[in-house]
Amino acid sequence: MELNPRVAAIAPSVTLAVDAKAKALQAAGENVCGFGAGEPDFDTPEHIKEACHKALKDGKTKYAPNAGLPDLLAAIADKLKNENKVAYGTDQILVSNGAKHSLFNIFMTLCREGDEVLLPAPYWVSYLEMIRMAGGVPVLVQADESQALKVTAAQLERAITPRTRLLVLNSPSNPTGAVYTEAELRALAAVAVAHDLTIISDEIYERICYDGVQPFSVASIGPEVCRRTITINGFSKPYAMTGWRLGYAAGPKAVIQAAGALQSHSTSAPNTFAMYGAVAALRGPQDCVARMVKAFDERRHYLVGRLAAMKGVTCAKPSGAFYVFPNIRSFGLDSLTFSARLLESEKVAVVPGAAFGADANIRLSYACSMENIREGMDRLERFLKKL
Secondary structure: OOOOHHHHOOOOOHHHHHHHHHHHHHHOOOOOEEOOOOOOOOOOOHHHHHHHHHHHHOOOOOOOOOOOOHHHHHHHHHHHHHHOOOOOOHHHEEEEOOHHHHHHHHHHHHOOOOOEEEEEEOOOHHHHHHHHHOOOEEEEEEOOHHHOOOOOHHHHHHHOOOOEEEEEEEOOOOOOOOOOOHHHHHHHHHHHHHOOOEEEEEOOOOOOEOOOOOOOOHHHHOHHHHOOEEEEEEOOOOOOOHHHOOEEEEOOHHHHHHHHHHHHOOOOOOOHHHHHHHHHHHHOOOHHHHHHHHHHHHHHHHHHHHHHOOOOOEOOOOOEOOEEOOEOHHHOOOHHHHHHHHHHHHOEEOEEHHHHOOOOEEEEEOOOOHHHHHHHHHHHHHHHHHO
């Protein structure tokens, strides 16, 4: 059988592969310190689980409308209006099977064959493959430590060609934890407006910020920016609902309806009773999010402190999400070799930065226990001393 060339060219997710290998080693009896998966180690809050449980008991197990439950669409619209200062009608929102699915729908809807997509690097691994699957051409715009791992408006200007159509923004960022300021996002958005680009703004980590940093939604800048922005968000990160698989896209009605048509012929609506839990997540108490962020912050401080004390390692302190992205260039190994040797010799699982377009770095998630972090840092320090 011959494969579709576009599918055959897809590189498997490195983050999922690292997590799978770590779990396989653990299943074989190895004591592995895993820093691979971006998955909060907290349980889903009880009031969310109870809402789902009640939906099951009440027989809410049939197909839902393709775009999502009306109550959930209304709750999302209220959330976007009150928290993000963006007014969307419920017909401008599409609920999908995770924010990853939301992104896939939008790339498939907006990318035409050969369209160039500006992709700030380091980037989340799946952006690159999604753009290619949709027929687009990723154009990497590289940021480094000297600019806090954030691209500038001037860099975007230099990368634009007559074929440029889309700009991907992710703040707070996976894998770097960098958070763009309002002023920085306004400057990037101005470039998009000047060149008639559509912005795909992935804001899945918006609730996870530190040191008083406030996230900012690009679409809130004003009507000119809003009408060319697709906002992506979801429930997995702030509410520890990774396995619930619920995300959403909000944007111009024509785009959302087209993405909805695509979804109707692929997955249809997400899990019905899970969406009742999502309504409870948005409508219910938010102190559960604050507790998780407080724990993440404690881990962040410890992890960055340990890394900073290791000779040969440099690491920018993240302002959001739950990742650190240390630079290991001084050890003379590419990130794939470094990560493989670290896992083999010390049973510490990290994600090589090459997967994110930054081969001098590795990514560590601190969405894991402090015990795992302490032991993992001891092992990493031991490993570095051997190099």
